Amino acid sequence: MLSTLKGMLMTLRTSLRKPVTAQYPKEHLPLMERQVGFPALTWDADVSEPYCVGCMVCVRMCPTQCMSGTMIDNPHHAEGKSTRRKIIEEFEINLGRCILCGLCVEVCNFDAIEMSHEHEISHFARNGRRSDLPVLLEMGKKYQSETNWISPAVKKAAIAAEKAAAAPAAEAGETKEDVSAVADETEGEAK
Amino acid sequence: MVNMGPQHPSTHGVFRMVLWVDGERIVDAEPHIGYLHRGSEKLCEGELYPQIITLFDRMDYLANYNMEMAFCATVEKIMGITVPDRAEYIRVILCELNRICSHMLFYGTMGLDAGAMTPIMYGFRERERIQNLFEAVSGARMMHNYFRIGGLREDPPDDFAERVAGILPALAQGIEEGDKLLTYNEVFLARSRGVGVLSGQDALDYGLSGPSLRASGIPDDIRVTEPYSIYDRFDFDIPVGNNGDTWDRYAMRVEEMRQSLRIIEQALEQMPDDGPIKATGVRGIPRPPEGEVYVRVETPRGEMGVYLVSDGGDKPYRLKVRPPSFANLQALRPMLRGVYIADAVMILGSLDIVLGEVDR
Numbered sequence: 393m394l395s396t397l398k399g400m401l402m403t404l405r406t407s408l409r410k411p412v413t414a415q416y417p418k419e420h421l422p423l424m425e426r427q428v429g430f431p432a433l434t435w436d437a438d439v440s441e442p443y444c445v446g447c448m449v450c451v452r453m454c455p456t457q458c459m460s461g462t463m464i465d466n467p468h469h470a471e472g473k474s475t476r477r478k479i480i481e482e483f484e485i486n487l488g489r490c491i492l493c494g495l496c497v498e499v500c501n502f503d504a505i506e507m508s509h510e511h512e513i514s515h516f517a518r519n520g521r522r523s524d525l526p527v528l529l530e531m532g533k534k535y536q537s538e539t540n541w542i543s544p545a546v547k548k549a550a551i552a553a554e555k556a557a558a559a560p561a562a563e564a565g566e567t568k569e570d571v572s573a574v575a576d577e578t579e580g581e582a583k
Numbered sequence: 584m585v586n587m588g589p590q591h592p593s594t595h596g597v598f599r600m601v602l603w604v605d606g607e608r609i610v611d612a613e614p615h616i617g618y619l620h621r622g623s624e625k626l627c628e629g630e631l632y633p634q635i636i637t638l639f640d641r642m643d644y645l646a647n648y649n650m651e652m653a654f655c656a657t658v659e660k661i662m663g664i665t666v667p668d669r670a671e672y673i674r675v676i677l678c679e680l681n682r683i684c685s686h687m688l689f690y691g692t693m694g695l696d697a698g699a700m701t702p703i704m705y706g707f708r709e710r711e712r713i714q715n716l717f718e719a720v721s722g723a724r725m726m727h728n729y730f731r732i733g734g735l736r737e738d739p740p741d742d743f744a745e746r747v748a749g750i751l752p753a754l755a756q757g758i759e760e761g762d763k764l765l766t767y768n769e770v771f772l773a774r775s776r777g778v779g780v781l782s783g784q785d786a787l788d789y790g791l792s793g794p795s796l797r798a799s800g801i802p803d804d805i806r807v808t809e810p811y812s813i814y815d816r817f818d819f820d821i822p823v824g825n826n827g828d829t830w831d832r833y834a835m836r837v838e839e840m841r842q843s844l845r846i847i848e849q850a851l852e853q854m855p856d857d858g859p860i861k862a863t864g865v866r867g868i869p870r871p872p873e874g875e876v877y878v879r880v881e882t883p884r885g886e887m888g889v890y891l892v893s894d895g896g897d898k899p900y901r902l903k904v905r906p907p908s909f910a911n912l913q914a915l916r917p918m919l920r921g922v923y924i925a926d927a928v929m930i931l932g933s934l935d936i937v938l939g940e941v942d943r
Contacts, residue, residue, distance in 0.1 A: 491637060492723065
């Protein structure tokens with residue numbers, strides 16, 4: 393008898409609780425900050441061109457070979473507007489094949505590709521998610537504006553400032569090690 | 584002769600079983616596997632080392648972190664990399680959380696197999712807490728691709744330790760609630776006690792591992808007998824069963840969740856607040872030296888072995904996986920002989936197989 397009452401009390405409590413289910417197409421749960429969505433290309437608003445220089449590191453790293461691209465001489469560089477000698481001309485990611493592993497983002501040296509928050513990619517045509525450069529840049533711009541995305545130049549400056557702040561504080565012996573560590577790092581990057 | 588499967592609600596994947604029956608009793612059973620075969624081992628030979636982690640994610644899709652751990656530990660061993668402490672602690676915390684996550688699903692489906700609907704709700708409620716944490720750490724709920732050879736992809740969020748500590752009490756309570764709900768339920772006991780008994784010797788002969796082996800009374804856990812990573816720094820018990828029946832296999836996993844919580848608590852205490860998360864000297868695409876190596880780790884399902892032969896290149900020459908579920912599945916046939924058809928589902932469920940790694 394008592395256990396029945398206990399059980400009913402539990403049922404009553406649960407029935408008065410607010411439901412946790414979100415009615416999906418109408419409601420969306422908030423996305424996590426690190427949410428991995430489909431990859432997108434970022435846009436350098438300062439010179440209005442993509443960050444991507446078409447080095448193809450990501451294309452080679454992709455486990456499913458879903459990317460392709462070509463590189464051309466950057467017309468903006470000839471005019472002196474941009475520091476990039478080369479720039480991406482055509483780029484295509486077959487998002488239908490992408491497995492969202494994020495390896496392309498990891499190997500990119502220019503922060504030109506990022507995992508956006510785009511995750512609803514249903515399409516009517518079979519190859520409808522073969523996304524070309526404008527589409528990917530659009531996704532990237534959306535991602536950049538939605539999150540406080542920090543451009544690589546700003547990031548670099550911040551790291552440099554941090555190093556400069558840390559260097560005087562360190563003792564003489566340690567500084568020596570620091571320098572060699574930095575040298576190691578740059579050497580690694582060069583490789 | 585009855586055909587069971589390939590699509591059957593009690594298997595996590597596609598698995599077919601042909602049963603020869605005499606009335607309600609099973610005379611013989613023949614498992615048919617291969618419906619989820621993707622040729623992962625062969626694919627590994629054509630992929631660079633960092634790319635292979637994505638393939639391991641997809642083998643045991645209920646314990647992704649543990650599988651990533653298996654592969655990363657293998658390559659780290661052959662290359663002689665020492666992983667920074669902080670990275671190891673984060674790995675262990677994530678692996679143990681994933682173990683709870685996987686066992687929670689087992690707990691739920693076990694209830695379903697026995698005809699109880701509520702446990703899966705409880706199980707998924709707890710899973711959601713863990714999954715949310717995983718999502719905050721790696722950005723994905725399933726295919727994390729978060730472990731790297733020599734460490735981790737990136738630092739976990741700043742509030743990682745607090746968040747883990749925050750969900751632990753809720754998890755502990757959830758496990759106790761679930762335990763109270765199902766473990767000593769009269770109907771559940773009647774269905775599972777003395778059903779599908781496997782003796783310790785048989786279990787060893789069939790190469791069982793993990794909770795299924797321990798249920799038969801053999802205290803063998805790779806985390807203790809051959810500690811990998813930093814498992815030798817934690818104090819935890821290995822639950823051992825007495826009878827080797829379906830109930831024992833179920834109870835082992837419930838108890839293991841509690842032990843996992845103990846490991847996580849200790850790891851949170853010992854974890855350094857700051858430090859590198861990736862070993863120095865691992866840059867670009869790793870090229871392990873020529874040679875071969877075999878590493879075993881304990882996934883929620885049992886012993887996961889990775890045998891790697893390297894020819895010094897950026898892709899493995901050969902990679903062989905010893906999946907726990909595949910070996911555990913071999914014991915199904917002797918266990919099914921002589922039982923009722925209705926119990927077949929429960930016995931299969933109690934082995935907690937994941938077809939993704941059985942077929943690879």
